[in-house]
Amino acid sequence: MSARLSSKARNNLQRQLLGWFREHRRDLPWRRSRDPYRIWVAEVMLQQTRIAAVIPYYDRFLDRFPRVEDLARARKTEVLKFWSGLGYYSRARNLHRAAKQVVAQQGGKFPRDLEAALNLPGIGSYMAAAVLSIAYDVPLAVLDGNVARVLARLGAIHGDLRAPQRWKELQEMAQRLLATESPSDWNQALMELGEVICTPQTPHCNACPVRKACRAYSLGITGAIPQPRKKRGPVVVKIAAAILRDPRGHTMLVRGPGAHDEVLFSRMWQFPAIEVKRNAKSELAAYLRGKLKIVCGGIEVLPEAHHRVTYRNITLLPYLVRVPAFPKLDGAKILRLAEVGRLPVSSATCKIVKAALTIP
Ligand code: SF4
The missing domain is CATH 3.90.79.10 (Nucleoside Triphosphate Pyrophosphohydrolase)
Incomplete structure (x- = not known):
């Protein structure tokens, strides 16, 4: 889809989405600061966990470990205690190990460089792009399930979005669409659109700021994209x-x-x-x-x-x-x-x- 967008159409899309986000952005605790440590903790907690479930844990965790140095110094049992109930505890162990590494090797600052970020335990390409773009405005596009769904509908892309080749194409599309002068707001705007407007089952197209640019909407096929994934049966x-x-x-x-x-x-x-x-x-x-x-x-x-x-x-x-x-x-x-x-x-x-x- 983006390959067919003229630079004027892409600029319009960016302007509309950014304008909407700046007016309607939700007040979430991790959005009150550009401190990379706070954004990093939020991104780790938000992997596999809903926003509403994360908020009380996030606040408690940061009350106890307000700076990366506090986390690095803490005992593992204490870190796990403050994670207790959030599940997927390897996230906490990796965060703790990475905090020690950031303090020991990066002077207590989350690295600005992609390679250095990817060297930290538990940091993959999504997480690195999210922290670097949101905290430092590094021009890296994020692609998670929400963003992939939005992009697939904008471009009327059919099929399993998680299929490796399709995911790669979506990644490239995300990078091409990135508003390079505002990567932080742009990435958050796409994620926000996926969470509150372009929702999985029934997208609220009437309230969508980028409706005019959406191919799935103009073709009347928003319900068919993305293709439902085959669910694994319960064990x-x-x-x-x-x-x-x-x-x-x-x-x-x-x-x-x-x-x-x-x-x-x-x-x-x-x-x-x-x-x-x-x-x-x-x-x-x-x-x-x-x-x-x-x-x-x-x-x-x-x-x-x-x-x-x-x-x-x-x-x-x-x-x-x-x-x-x-x-x-x-x-x-x-x-x-x-x-x-x-x-x-x-x-x-x-x-x-x-x-x-x-x-x-
Ligand atoms: S118009 Fe509808 S389907 Fe298209 S991006 Fe907006 S909410 Fe999603």
Whole structure:
């Protein structure tokens, strides 16, 4: 589409979209500053997570780690604690590692150079382009799902947008359309248009500032673009978790040995847990006996809970396991149930805690 746009038409498109954005931009916390660190944290949190869900985490995280130096100095457990509940914890680990690198090698400033940005842990081409353009006005176009949808509709581009060749073409189109005198506003304007006007199911074309330039609109095919992606069917998973309890009312959390470390608990503190094959109770008891050398005084069923991670539908089956004493384990923490929230734990573990707090 852009190849067919004259420079006059492209200038008009840019003027209309930028004018709309400058008038209607939403007041989001990460838009109140051009500090690259704050923009970077926002972009990391916004990967895979909706804006409304990110805002409270973002504010809390930046209250605790207001500067990149604060983040670099922090212990990993504390960083994960402030990420706890947001999910996809490798994002936090990479952000923390990258913050240390920025402080050690870049004098505490997010690099302005694309190559240097791409060398930071967890920074790919989208993230680098987003931070560099939004914070420093580096003329790099961003392409995420929202922008790809807008561009595909503007150009009436059919097919699977994520197919490598098509994605590459969209990337080139995004770069050609970039308003090089205002990359920060331009990229945010395209993203904003995709989020609030050119939405996936029913685009609000009547309110769209670039309607006149939109081929899908003029052809009446906005509903057919983008082509729906084939959805992966849900996978049903059952996890049995042992809430151990000694006579003093303490419990034990571990890091690592349970099943689904990556998928569900992501190396956060967790109750000992297994993925159930047939019989949750007997498999859990066998695991506790065999792997953790725990003698179970009795196992009681607690209310189950449900959790979703992308395409996985997870049933959490918590069991109260009374033990005379805890085994001596490296990487185990003994604490009261009510204190679990002080550690970095996933939201699945929080749900198990909730079930466990029903224990009299
Ligand atoms: S006219 Fe409709 S389909 Fe085209 S860019 Fe605007 S909102 Fe999207």
